[in-house]
Amino acid sequence: MDQKIINLYDEYTHSSISRKDFMKKLAILTGSTALALSVLPLLENNYAAAVTVNSDDLHTENVTYKGVDGDIKAFLAKPKDKKNLGCVLVIHENRGLNPHIIEVTKRVADEGFIALGVDALSPFGGTPADQDKGRELIGKLDPEKNLKNYLLGLEYLCKRKDGNGKTGCIGFCWGGAMSGKLAVADPKLQVAIAYYGSQPKSEDVPKIKASVMLHYGGLDERINAGIPAYEAALKQNHIDYQLFVYEGVNHAFNNDTSPTRYNEAAAKLAWQRSMELFKNKLT
Template sequence: MSDLRDRAIQIYDAFTHEHRDRRTLLREMATLAGSVAAAEVLIAGIAASPAAAAIIDPADPRLVTRKGSYDIGPGKSMTGYFAAPRDARGAGAVMVIHENRGLTPHIEDVARRVALGGFYAVAPDFLSDQGGTPADENAARDLIGKANYDAVIASAIGTIARLKTRENGNGKAGIIGFCWGGALVNRVAVAAGDALSAGVAYYGPAPAPEEAAKVQAPLLLHYAGKDTRVAATGGPWTEALKAAGKDVTAYTYEGVDHAFNNDTSKERYNEAAAALAWERTIAFLHSHIDG
């Protein structure tokens, strides 16, 4: 069963990250599982569930939350989800970057977790220019694949600039991203220079090692032991950062899958690894964007 599960996750990852069509996914899963019905059960267990309960209640009285637009430059705005402690005066800011499904309820939940960690959090919708994140996650992935990546990076840097000038803030801004968002963390770190205070990437494919010299922000990188696709770029990236004298800490969580932090995916989520990575993440962010 373990081998079947691992192979099923590999097939699903190929679908989500290589933009295969659903018919191919269903055919390969049915071959693996023995029937279309069994394939659908496998897919449901691996895919993120929109119906999964939030860890932090959106109405949590400790927080102030809202969703709306914000300006990132002349004539340029984005939609985002905001979460902050009731008293966020003097708090550092953190941008939460979504996976390739866009700004989902799960990512809004992660933003609330960041806020409970003591930060002013915003989770931008990087599909804002394309009408916003659709409810259909496959449609969202298609839109992510068509996004202008240079424009996405520019929007992220614009958000950082906005966060650093936030009234009652402390002038510091970090970022945290997952999967597609983890990849974006690395690329923003390359492009933003000293404008970025700190970055945390969860299982994000990395840039070319030659780009490491451009990074100025401290980085915390989380990798999944079974995630060979991302490890192929993550290892060389980490070594290049170290060789360039950059402030980088990388952890590999053995025996877990890509997206192990996503508690809405029954088969991928690993509670122990997620809790440890989160503890390290919040401590890292406090060490670099407090005061």
């Protein structure tokens, strides 16, 4: 697919562009409204296409914990009948806790961890089925309260009797940025993994105590513009970090429900690297 179309969709999903305006621009790029409508299913998430985890060996449940202004909803997965497990907070993209991120949470658990997929949209009643509505609500979150709600999620994991008290986080897109914010805000966090997320401010980097792993798509110019300053700050402050740029792949390359952006080879390699770091630091 034409990279201009993928870039337009990326702009749409990460800005306040209305769906109507997006479709107008897509029609211009494709040549007609009919062609735009035929391309749209290739761009939008198709949750039925996701790789699913066999849950027979997992315990899964919907849980809540106390947030700043009320209960925070979350999806928890863990290996059955096992204790003393490392804990991983899973942070969704800018559409909320959708079926794809629930599957990612189960995948983390399948690697031997207690995994908690937090629904940042809990203050609005939870993630809606309408993806555009989810994007709209993400923009209405109070940044300070939202960060605190994630920090409280890490506290929830630390206090679980089936955990070992060690925590890490992994976030994607909007969640990748949140992963960096948690690394800055929580000195007890052992690991912070970010997939194609915007970077913390350079002046905040000295606060990071966690081991950091960063995954970027080579074609993701918008996010990658922040890499040089972030990496310089990581080096200057002697932060334990690993940074990988996967050439020829797009933003959201890990999302197997997004057929035009998903890259299987890059996704598998990044996942392997991420799980190895968790197993090294959290077990």
